[in-house]
Amino acid sequence: MQRIGVFVCHCGSNIAATVDVKKVVETVLSEPGVCHAEDYPYMCSEAGQMKILEAVKEKKLTGIVVCSCSPRMHEATFRKAAERAGLNPYMVEIANIREHCSWIHKDMEEATKKAVILARAAIAKVNLNTPLQAGESRVTKRALVIGGGIAGIQTALDIADAGYEVDIVEKTPSIGGRMSQLDKTFPTLDCSACILTPKMVEAAAHEKINIYTYSEVDKVTGFVGDFTVDIRKKARSVDSAKCTGCGVCQEKCPSKKSLNEFNRGLNTRSAIYTPFAQAIPNVPVIDRDACIKFKTGKCGVCEKVCQAGAIDYNQKDEIITEKYGAIVVATGFDTIKLDNYDEYAYNQSKDVITSLELERIMNAAGPTKGHLERLSDGKAPKEMVFIQCVGSRCSDNRGKSYCSKICCMYTAKHAMLIRDKYPDVNVTVFYIDVRTPGKNFDEFYRRAVEEYGVNYVKGQVGKVAPLPNGKLLVQGSDLLDNKQILKEADMVVLATAIEPEASVRQIATMLTASIDTNNFLTEAHPKLRPVESPTAGVFLSGVCQGPKDIPETVAQAGAAAVKAIGLLAKDKLTTNPCTAKPDELLCNGCSQCANVCPYGAITYEEKEVNDHGIRETRRVAQVNGALCQGCGACTVTCPSGAMDLQGFSNRQIIAEVDAICR
Amino acid sequence: MSHRNYSEKIKEISGVNPYKCMKCGKCSATCPSYNEMDIKPHQFVSYVLNEDIEALADSKSLWKCLSCFACVERCPRDVKPGKLIDAARQIVVRERGGDYLSADEIPELLDEELPQQLLVSAFRRYKR
Numbered sequence: 001m002q003r004i005g006v007f008v009c010h011c012g013s014n015i016a017a018t019v020d021v022k023k024v025v026e027t028v029l030s031e032p033g034v035c036h037a038e039d040y041p042y043m044c045s046e047a048g049q050m051k052i053l054e055a056v057k058e059k060k061l062t063g064i065v066v067c068s069c070s071p072r073m074h075e076a077t078f079r080k081a082a083e084r085a086g087l088n089p090y091m092v093e094i095a096n097i098r099e100h101c102s103w104i105h106k107d108m109e110e111a112t113k114k115a116v117i118l119a120r121a122a123i124a125k126v127n128l129n130t131p132l133q134a135g136e137s138r139v140t141k142r143a144l145v146i147g148g149g150i151a152g153i154q155t156a157l158d159i160a161d162a163g164y165e166v167d168i169v170e171k172t173p174s175i176g177g178r179m180s181q182l183d184k185t186f187p188t189l190d191c192s193a194c195i196l197t198p199k200m201v202e203a204a205a206h207e208k209i210n211i212y213t214y215s216e217v218d219k220v221t222g223f224v225g226d227f228t229v230d231i232r233k234k235a236r237s238v239d240s241a242k243c244t245g246c247g248v249c250q251e252k253c254p255s256k257k258s259l260n261e262f263n264r265g266l267n268t269r270s271a272i273y274t275p276f277a278q279a280i281p282n283v284p285v286i287d288r289d290a291c292i293k294f295k296t297g298k299c300g301v302c303e304k305v306c307q308a309g310a311i312d313y314n315q316k317d318e319i320i321t322e323k324y325g326a327i328v329v330a331t332g333f334d335t336i337k338l339d340n341y342d343e344y345a346y347n348q349s350k351d352v353i354t355s356l357e358l359e360r361i362m363n364a365a366g367p368t369k370g371h372l373e374r375l376s377d378g379k380a381p382k383e384m385v386f387i388q389c390v391g392s393r394c395s396d397n398r399g400k401s402y403c404s405k406i407c408c409m410y411t412a413k414h415a416m417l418i419r420d421k422y423p424d425v426n427v428t429v430f431y432i433d434v435r436t437p438g439k440n441f442d443e444f445y446r447r448a449v450e451e452y453g454v455n456y457v458k459g460q461v462g463k464v465a466p467l468p469n470g471k472l473l474v475q476g477s478d479l480l481d482n483k484q485i486l487k488e489a490d491m492v493v494l495a496t497a498i499e500p501e502a503s504v505r506q507i508a509t510m511l512t513a514s515i516d517t518n519n520f521l522t523e524a525h526p527k528l529r530p531v532e533s534p535t536a537g538v539f540l541s542g543v544c545q546g547p548k549d550i551p552e553t554v555a556q557a558g559a560a561a562v563k564a565i566g567l568l569a570k571d572k573l574t575t576n577p578c579t580a581k582p583d584e585l586l587c588n589g590c591s592q593c594a595n596v597c598p599y600g601a602i603t604y605e606e607k608e609v610n611d612h613g614i615r616e617t618r619r620v621a622q623v624n625g626a627l628c629q630g631c632g633a634c635t636v637t638c639p640s641g642a643m644d645l646q647g648f649s650n651r652q653i654i655a656e657v658d659a660i661c662r
Numbered sequence: 663m664s665h666r667n668y669s670e671k672i673k674e675i676s677g678v679n680p681y682k683c684m685k686c687g688k689c690s691a692t693c694p695s696y697n698e699m700d701i702k703p704h705q706f707v708s709y710v711l712n713e714d715i716e717a718l719a720d721s722k723s724l725w726k727c728l729s730c731f732a733c734v735e736r737c738p739r740d741v742k743p744g745k746l747i748d749a750a751r752q753i754v755v756r757e758r759g760g761d762y763l764s765a766d767e768i769p770e771l772l773d774e775e776l777p778q779q780l781l782v783s784a785f786r787r788y789k790r
Contacts, residue, residue, distance in 0.1 A: 343692070343736055389686070389738075393684060393686075393738065393739075394738040394739070395682060395738070395739050395740055396737065396738055396739065396740045398738070399738065432684065432685070432686040432687075458687075459686070459687035459690070459691060460686040460687050460688035460691050460738075461688070461691055462688050462689070462690075462691030462692025462693070462732070462733075462736060463691070463692055463732075463736075475691055475692065476687075476691045477687030477688070477690040477691035477704065479685070479687040479690070479704065482702060484690060484691065484693070484696040484697065485691075
């Protein structure tokens with residue numbers, strides 16, 4: 001029989017205002033095994049922990065139940081206190097009477113009853129607890145960064161500067177990401193490429209950084225400190241070692257009709273291409289779907305003109321298997337598709353564009369070489385209309401429920417730049433709210449209005465209709481003047497909502513990292529652990545976690561790097577001892593547990609067993625404690641009840657259920 | 663019935679939660695009868711919230727709304743001002759009592775030029 005002490009926390013008034021803590025103490029004293037019970041205002045305080053230490057010494061306790069907040073908050077605190085008192089830390093159980101009881105109930109009598117039930121369940125479990133010993137696992141001192149945009153580049157640089165090896169995996173032919181597509185950045189209006197390319201070059205030249213472009217993560221196994229990752233290096237059809245980056249192949253390529261992804265499909269590119277002039281690496285890839293040689297077997301112009309002999313039509317995808325201690329996800333974002341928004345005529349007129357398309361139009365390397373012109377007829381616009389919140393802040397299933405956060409600022413930037421470069425162009429911005437929290441952000445927006453004469457109209461646009469004269473009729477609200485505005489515009493720019501890059505779902509699945517309904521990766525804690533995934537060893541950098549601008553992305557990238565470095569700096573990690581353990585005598589060797597194990601922790605071996613005097617060789621399950629994460633999938637799958645989870649055994653759980661139902 | 667009850671009735675008939683409105687004005691931006699209306703579509707929401715139903719019931723807007731449902735279709739917050747005004751209209755019609763129109767009378771009155779939308783709207787307004 002255990003000697004159990006029960007400690008009931010008031011948590012100030014968080015618990016005590018709804019739960020009669022004295023009554024809980026009184027009631028649990030008659031539970032089997034309980035030989036001590038007391039309450040205290042703050043169990044997590046140093047004085048509260050001392051209560052545990054003293055009681056263990058005086059009453060010779062062998063098990064402890066703390067009725068307090070969620071184990072996510074203070075389980076570790078109380079386990080350490082138990083350890084200081086000379087107990088095995090796994091002899092501590094938490095009854096969550098705050099989140100599961102006092103916070104969600106109003107009636108004191110009912111809440112007290114429930115608190116007693118929760119305590120009773122924990123006591124029943126401790127009665128069956130056994131001391132467990134945590135093991136150790138190794139840490140591979142190498143990090144993987146998935147995504148080569150500004151988030152991934154910054155994270156990689158920070159980890160590499162701390163002295164650890166980093167691999168960046170980027171699916172497009174060059175690192176740089178969305179930031180490389182931007183023309184200017186707010187609120188300073190400096191050129192995006194001018195501040196990004198030095199970072200790209202630094203990453204490429206860093207002796208600790210290895211960049212895999214045109215590559216994707218294929219498979220992830222293992223766990224924190226010891227991940228094994230398969231990286232698919234897609235066939236470039238160009239030998240990176242030989243290519244000099246002269247660009248002649250791209251000039252001579254006769255297939256020039258593929259949509260240029262880098263310019264958001266506003267113009268075309270050759271089948272062999274580098275996405276942009278400052279691409280890293282400066283090695284082209286052949287788009288095999290567009291290449292005449294790959295489609296018909298006849299052409300081979302690039303091979304003929306390549307002085308370096310770098311073209312290799314027979315190149316195949318290559319799988320690289322590498323071990324990592326930490327993985328940082330930095331997969332970024334894309335703009336949403338506008339198919340649900342027919343009223344804005346995006347699919348009907350070339351002169352209705354997204355803001356990201358305007359970035360390319362404004363950029364010297366873009367489809368119009370930086371000249372502001374209508375894509376339909378090349379004419380210079382005189383009237384421009386910007387529409388905010390297109391697909392953001394929607395609760396109607398057409399768009400996204402969240403605010404995309406960056407649009408107010410980039411629209412102010414666009415409006416200002418246009419008014420500066422083309423003073424004869426009138427710019428009208430239809431807005432619902434102007435959201436400019438951030439250093440020098442509101443000042444920036446006010447400058448657009450006060451110094452550059454941008455016309456901000458409070459109200460949304462209801463419809464954009466292409467007119468026979470080539471112009472666009474914009475029908476919008478001016479809520480402050482209580483007017484409906486009809487305006488003929490030459491160009492309409494849509495501040496299109498952003499969403500996580502589509503590939504993130506697959507990556508999250510491979511990493512068993514959780515994801516929310518909008519496909520943003522979930523943090524381990526929204527306030528206190530914002531750059532960590534709940535999956536140990538996986539960290540979050542940039543917009544994959546939530547909408548953010550460049551300064552925030554860079555700051556978060558650094559934070560994710562520090563978390564990864566903190567992990568890589570350790571030589572050993574303590575493993576969770578709550579792992580699965582098979583009973584060899586009950587195991588019938590059916591393999592069902594191995595089939596459901598998400599961590600590949602279960603293997604089978606032929607083993608001699610002694611079953612009540614009968615010696616025979618049987619096929620039995622074996623669990624690798626270093627790989628097992630204690631999820632319990634095997635224990636519920638096992639048809640013969642042979643698999644049990646240490647610390648959460650079937651007996652313990654049944655005892656808890658019995659205690660609750662008593 | 664008190665005004666408060668009218669407000670509740672409108673919410674019940676329309677199935678609309680006016681608190682979801684974020685005051686973007688897309689309804690008024692999209693309304694083809696905007697210039698005919700004294701109370702504008704985006705104001706319907708606040709009139710219901712403020713329980714100012716008398717003004718809504720006496721408004722020209724009640725009868726100028728075409729029930730084209732452009733505002734319902736385009737509202738990003740599922741607030742559907744067109745449904746609110748439809749509900750207010752229904753309450754007024756019910757209070758007055760009696761039918762204006764029966765389905766049998768329609769063919770005779772039918773004008774080839776009449777948009778079908780208007781026909782649907784007429785049913786909504788005048789059917790018991």
